[in-house]
Amino acid sequence: MSTHWKKYFAILFTGQIFSILTTSMVQFSIVWHLTATTQSAVVLTLAGLVGFLPQAVLGPFIGVWLDRWNRKLTMIAADGSIALFSLVLGLYYYFGDPSLEFVYLILLIRSAASAFHAPALQAAIPLLAPEDQLTRVAGWQQMVFSVSTVVGPALGIAVYSATSLGLVLFLDVAGALIANLMLLFIPIRQPKPAGQQAPHFLNEFKLGWKTFVRARPVVIVTAATAIFSVVFMPLATLFPFMTLSHFGRGGYSASLIEAVFSIGMILGGLLLAVAASKLKDITYICWSLVVIGLACLGSGVIGPDAFFVFAVLSFVMGAASPFFNGPYMAMIQKAYAPEMLGRVISLVTSVMLLASPIGLLLAGPLVERYGIQPWFFWSGVVTVLTGLLLMAGFKKLQADQPASEA
Known part of the structure; x- marks a missing residue:
């Protein structure tokens, strides 16, 4: 392990700030553009669906390739592809108004490229940082993500309102190019493949699945x-709809909610980076779910004149999020060998993303019929129960371990 790992992470995360910032600008601007022009929850959930589905479908399979391909080059190629199709959509918006079908197609292709980039990045992190620092690095990563996303929506709506969606997409191209340039300065060693035999996709896929299910705690948390x-x-897509439909506010209020959520993530990530070793990863995960669920539940019962309360609850959700995402990824990175991480991370990411389209397909018609608040309320109930059941399950698992060892 290199003694310069902190320097490498500084370079890596500096590049990612530009990439995530401009991507955040694009994502929010597109969501708000669709919200303002269609005022349809179904259109928004379809946009979210095409954004999730390729990553969910491709994820279980691309992990096999990720563990054999050069991870740095994979990230560069994926980010470059995202930039290319941002450029295509940007030119279309600059010279005209594309159809919804064309927007969905570009979102679909960008999502497919992201399916390669995100797991490759996560699989590369244990090759740069010591194992005992992975949870702390996850906190740093959450901070970088949050700093970018706190500025992204506000900057995106400002550029969108002053110019056009096309210019926002052009900025995304610049962000991807900067991130790729910074990656060139980071040496990332390539681990040897798990098997020395000739590559066989189906056998390697089965090996990845068998490796994943051996770590029972990770399987439980993934479920x-x-x-x-x-x-x-679905709430990530429907937050602007909540601002527009329930509170009757415009784009800047919607970007304010995104900003306070991201500020919460920044502070939560900072606290996680400082207190990473104080508690077990699973303790952070369970309490994070409980807090997020309570904040969602509260959002589902407040009145249309309580926009300030909604902003506070959004801040709480954001602050609790790093305590789920960071420890969960650190748990995975600690549980598996580096040469298997690509397929395991892509597999667990797919489980999450396959669940997301189910939620989006349910949320669209239900929100159209019953409004946005019931979805917030019942998602909060389910999330709190999930956190409490997970907490009880791990207590039982810890109680069973001494007995089995005896």
């Missing part, structure tokens, strides 16, 4: 993550 994703992930 809980799938349940959580069904109810919570």
Whole structure:
């Protein structure tokens, strides 16, 4: 392990700030554009669906390739592809107004490229940082993500309102190019493949699955993550709809909610980075679910004049999120060998993303019929119960371990 790992992470995360910032600008601008022009929850959930589905479908299979391909080059190629199709959509918006079908197609392709980038990045992290620092690095990563996303929505709506969605997409191209340039300065060693025999896709896929299920704690948390994703992930798409339909406010208020959520994530990530070794990863995960669920539940019962309360609850959700995402990824990175991480991470990511389209398909018609608040309320109930059941399950698992060892 290199003694310069902190320097490498500084370079890596500096590049990612630009990439995530401009991507956040694009994502929010597209969501708000669709919200303002269609005012349809179904259109928004379809946009979310095409954004999730390719990653969910491809995830279990691309892990086999990720563990054999050069991870740095994979990240560069994936980010470059995302930039290319941002450029295509940007030119279309600059010279005209594309159809919804074309927007969905570009979102679909960008999602497919992201399916390679995100697992490759996560699988590369244990090759740069010591194992005992992985949870702390996860906290740093959450902070970088949050700093970018706190500025992204506000900057995106400002550029979108002053110019056009096309210019926002052009900025995404610049962000991807900067991130790729920074990656060139980071040496990332490539682990040897798990098997020395000739590559065989089906056998390697089966090996990845068998490796994944051996770590029972990770399997349990992944199952809980799938349940959580069904109810919570649609909210990421429907937050602007809540601002518009329930509170009757415009784009800047919607970007304010995104900003306070991200500020919460920044502070939560900072606290996780400082207190990473104080508690076990699973303790952070369980309490994070409980807190997020209570905040969602509260959002589902407040009145249309309580926008400030909604902003506070959004901040709480954001602050609790790093305590789920960071420890969960650190748990995975600690549980598996580096040469198997690509397929395991892509597999667990797919489980989460396969659950998300289910939630989006349910949320669209239900929100159209009953309104946005019931979805917030019942997603909060499910999330709290998931956290409490997970907490009880791990207590039982810890109680069974001494007996089995005896």
